[in-house]
Amino acid sequence: MATRFPALARLKKGRETWKQIKWTWLPESNREAGDSVVRNFLLHWFPAKVTRQSLSWNYSFWLGTISAVLFFILIVTGIPLMFLYVPSVERAYLSVKDLEFKVSFGWFLRGLHRVSAHLMVAAVFLHMVRVFLAGAYKNGTAANQNRQLNWIIGVALLLFTLLLSFTGYLLPCDQLAYWAITVGTNIASSAPLVGEKMRFFLLGGHTIDQNTLIRFYVLHCFFLPMGVLxxxxxxxxxxxxxxxxxxxxxxSLEQKKEGAQPIKSKTYSLLGITSGRTVHVETSIIDEDKHTVASSPNLTRRLLVATLATLAVAALLTILFHAPLEEAANPSVTPNPAKAPWYFLWLQELVTDTTFTIAGITINGAFIGGILLPGVLVLAAIVWPYLDKSSVRAVGVWMATERRKQNIVFLIVVAAILILTIVGTYLRGPYWNFYWPWQSWPTIPRHF
Ligand code: HEM
Structure with missing residues (x-):
């Protein structure tokens, strides 16, 4: 047969090869599903089985995964951008202009990178909100869990994400970039004693010039992405x-209530029992048939959907909202108002709101709003999991009654940040005066 119909034989061989490639992703039996995570390098990162609850779309909203997908889009679009962008004050703006108007699909590449950066800031923030509201930084009853530490790693990831976006903001070297970074670094300079030194360190001098650009470029393209990774x-x-x-x-708490015992046939259960109640012992209490499914294809399929949906939304926004490119940076023309990047506008708003004069003494808003309050917030975020004394019944439960007060305090802080961001973005005009969206701004002479 093979010799009489060689084309048919090749087709059959091709089909066999395709089957060999795809079987780990689309296993046909429980045994194949188990085997697939052992044999496939990529699947080896996942556990063999996952609970149905953790796969649910409306428990985690997959916000952590979405943040990770956006980070990978940033890497994939950032690499070709590095070949086209020139980090020199004389040529940076022109190279971005070339990307916009000369390079085929350069506008899309730049736009997708920019949109993904903005979306990543939002997704990471929302992921943090969901983790807090679900009490997911708390440990259960198993030994050696350390979700508090993972929360702190998360806080570091949020700060790195903000810095990654901030350092990228300067790179086009247009007016928007120049003045956003000027405002941002001015806020940093208001820290007592070290403020000026911090600004000097960030800028590599007293003004934004070549030293700043190369500093931001190296941080943006190497150190910060490596840190995030x-x-x-x-x-x-x-x-x-x-x-x-x-x-x-x-x-596992529910199963324990029902009197379930760890499955002793599992060797890791025995290891767990000797070294305390490890997560392996705790999770081996869970009735696998009832509550768990194989990672391949259940987790992998959802990962694919989350990835494609994120990519589609980012691509659509790129097409709908063209990435701005203003005039080339000009230190002698100050825009009025000069605004920090949107995710720091709540800080800029705080700076103005906390600057006031009592009995001839001016209170330094830049220090209170720019350094003190955000510093206190970051510190509070780090220690909060250790102060939360609610019971294990509140672990991983959305809006648990036991944690109601904490959630209300947290939501007030989140709402304040959002309101200040909206005010700073849409309702502030020249001289940082308040304007409703329907009010037009007065014509201000340009400041040279
Ligand atoms: C670059 C930023 C981040 C990425 C890519 C990321 C990614 C992830 C992913 C994929 C998960 C698994 C489940 C899920 O999708 O929710 C997760 C869980 C978790 N993340 Fe993040 N994360 C980031 C930032 C943060 C931040 C800012 C925090 C909090 C301050 C945080 C705290 C946690 C905690 C505590 C868990 C465990 C949640 C649980 O057990 O239910 N992460 N993260």
Missing amino acids: LLFSYHMWRVRKDGGLACVDQL
């Missing part, structure tokens, strides 16, 4: 070590 790898490893998402702990 390392922190993210540890973040994911910890999720595995902590027994999966926090909702799994509720499942």
